[in-house]
Structures are given as C-alpha cells and as structure tokens.
Amino acid sequence: MVRALDGIDLRVEKGEFIAVMGRSGSGKTTLLNMLGCMDQPDSGEYWLDGVDVASLDDDALSAVRNHKLGFVFQSFHLLARMTTLENVMLPLQYDHDNPHPDAEARARELLERVDLGDRLHHKPNQLSGGQRQRVAVARALVNRPAVILADEPTGNLDSTTSAAIMDLLCSLHAQGQTIVMVTHEDDIAANAGRVIEMLDGKIIGGAQ
Numbered sequence: 126m127v128r129a130l131d132g133i134d135l136r137v138e139k140g141e142f143i144a145v146m147g148r149s150g151s152g153k154t155t156l157l158n159m160l161g162c163m164d165q166p167d168s169g170e171y172w173l174d175g176v177d178v179a180s181l182d183d184d185a186l187s188a189v190r191n192h193k194l195g196f197v198f199q200s201f202h203l204l205a206r207m208t209t210l211e212n213v214m215l216p217l218q219y220d221h222d223n224p225h226p227d228a229e230a231r232a233r234e235l236l237e238r239v240d241l242g243d244r245l246h247h248k249p250n251q252l253s254g255g256q257r258q259r260v261a262v263a264r265a266l267v268n269r270p271a272v273i274l275a276d277e278p279t280g281n282l283d284s285t286t287s288a289a290i291m292d293l294l295c296s297l298h299a300q301g302q303t304i305v306m307v308t309h310e311d312d313i314a315a316n317a318g319r320v321i322e323m324l325d326g327k328i329i330g331g332a333q
Contacts, residue, residue, distance in 0.1 A: 129155040130166070131326040137272070137305060142298040143331075144314035145307045147323035153307045154276060156323065160305060161194055161274045162186045174271045191220050195265030199277035201257045203249040203264075209236060210245040213264045220268070228267075235263040239293060255286030262293060273297070275306040279313055291316050 130152050137143060137160075145153050158164040159171065162178055165186075171179040178189055195216075196202075203212045213232040217225040225231070236242055239259040249257055258278060265273050275294065279287035295316055298304055306317065314320050322330035 128326050130159065133169075133326075133328060135321070135328060137303065139271075139303055140298075140301050141319060142295075142304045142317045143306070144317035144320045145305065145323060146309065146311075146314055146320060151323040152326040153323055155326075157274055157276055157305065157307050160272070161196060162190050191216060191268060193271045195268065195270035195273045197258070197261050197265045197273060197275040197278045199280040201249070201254075201261045201281075203257055203260060205249055208246045208248060209241060209252070209260050212249070212260055213267055216264060216268045231267055232263070235266050236260070239263050253286070254282050255289060258282060258286070258290050259293065262290070262297075266297070272303045272305060275304065277307055277309070279308070279310070287313065 133156065135156075145156060147153050155164065159166060160173075162173070162181075166179050169179065170177055173189065174193055176189070178186065181189065204215070207215070210229065210232050213235060214228045217228040217231070233242070233245065236245060239262055241256060241259055241263070244252060244256060249260070252260065258281075262278075265275075273294075278294070279290050282290060291313060294304060294306070298318075304317075306313075308314050320331050321328055
C-alpha cells in the first residue's frame with residue numbers, strides 16, 4: 126500500500142503565506158487536495174476554521190469548499206462559454222443556500238482589483254495566460270474565503286507574467302489573506318513567509 130500522505134502534522138495560522146515544495150510524487154498536490162476538502166484522510170483530524178471537516182459528508186464538504194476556500198489552478202479552469210464576469214460570479218451562483226444579489230457587483234469589483242475591468246465581457250480564449258490567471262484569482266476571492274489554495278499558479282506563465290501574479294498574491298497576503306501555494310520554483314517559493322518541504326508523503330521541513 127502506498128501512503129500518499131503519511132503522518133502529516135501541520136498547522137497553518139490565519140494570515141500566513143505558505144509555499145509547499147518537493148519533487149514530483151512527494152505528496153504536494155495530495156496535501157493541497159486534502160486542505161481543499163477534495164480528498165478526505167483515512168485517519169486523523171483536519172480542522173478548518175474551527176470545524177473538523179474530516180468527519181463531514183459530501184454535501185457538508187461542498188458547502189465548506191464554497192464558503193471557506195478559494196482555488197487557483199495552474200490550468201485556470203475557466204469555462205470557455207462564459208465571459209470573464211460570469212466565470213468570477215460562478216462560485217456565488219452555486220451557493221444555493223445563500224442568495225447573493227450583489228454577485229455581479231462583487232465580481233466587477235474584483236476584476237477591477239486585478240486590472241481587468243476592461244475585459245468583463247471577454248471569453249477566456251480572448252485573454253492572455255496572465256489575464257486568465259488573474260480571472261482565476263478574482264474567482265477564488267469572490268466568496269471571501271478563509272484560505273486561498275494555489276496549485277502551481279505560475280506554472281504555465283512566462284517570467285514577467287509570473288512576477289505579476291506573485292505581486293498580486295503578495296498584495297493579498299499583505300491585506301491579511303491566508304494562502305497555501307504549491308510550487309516547484311525556488312524564486313516563487315521565496316515570496317512565502319514559510320516553506321514546507323515534502324518527500325515521500327512526509328513533511329521533512331518547515332512544519333513548525
């Protein structure tokens with residue numbers, strides 16, 4: 126039996142910016158999926174914002190993901206048929222228990238914040254890679270998440286655009302946002318306040 130994660134003991138404080146590093150197969154993405162409530166541990170506890178989410182059922186986990194977490198993916202995961210504005214509004218539209226009459230205004234505000242106020246009605250194929258990643262960041266913020274989880278957010282970007290995305294994440298962190306980011310790039314990880322090193326499903330450095 127392969128243990129994707131083995132004996133992980135990790136505490137992330139509110140407002141921290143953490144980078145997770147390690148070679149391919151070390152467990153980085155599995156850890157992020159666990160933190161993002163997409164995978165559940167076979168044993169142990171996972172407390173998120175005062176709730177033991179390891180014991181929740183699928184519906185409750187979906188609610189936690191929608192209310193507590195914001196995801197930024199390497200491949201953006203924007204819906205091609207939707208405009209920039211519609212993509213950012215999407216998490217609020219999935220929140221059926223809590224109507225959001227201000228969803229469009231909130232999405233517009235965030236797109237202005239990431240310098241895309243003039244791209245509201247563009248489709249993803251009309252945007253550059255850096256612009257699509259900024260849309261993904263705005264979408265991650267729209268539900269006012271407790272934690273942003275970023276999986277290789279600069280992996281598909283050139284160095285100039287990568288620097289712009291990191292400037293944005295650092296700005297969010299400076300405003301108090303909690304961020305956990307997986308990366309394999311040392312210069313990207315250097316922006317974080319703490320770097321966690323993983324090997325063979327274990328944390329071998331930076332756990333505190």
